[in-house]
Amino acid sequence: MRKLLGILAALGLAAAAAWYVTGPGSQEGQVCSKLEQVCGEAIMPAQACREDLEGSSDADLDALQACVEPAESCLEVTGCLVGSAARDLAKGAARGLLQ
Numbered sequence: 001m002r003k004l005l006g007i008l009a010a011l012g013l014a015a016a017a018a019w020y021v022t023g024p025g026s027q028e029g030q031v032c033s034k035l036e037q038v039c040g041e042a043i044m045p046a047q048a049c050r051e052d053l054e055g056s057s058d059a060d061l062d063a064l065q066a067c068v069e070p071a072e073s074c075l076e077v078t079g080c081l082v083g084s085a086a087r088d089l090a091k092g093a094a095r096g097l098l099q
Helices: 002-022 027-039 046-053 058-068 074-098
Strands: none
Touching: 027 046, 027 058, 027 074, 058 074
């Protein structure tokens, strides 16, 4: 019985760690939590934000997190998101023109 309880406890801890790393503890989760904290849940719920940022590269997320972290207003966070989208758009346009 003790072994079963130990296994269940270990599985529970592993599941909680996996949830945290892929959810609120991930870069997407931290950026989206800041957005929700500063702007309010009505503007962009954290879950919808995480889904939007899901396919972003690590470099893009690093730059976005560095911009969002010190932001103190909704306008600043929104500016970070718009700047990130504009950077991706410019990269795609340059790739399209040069190929």
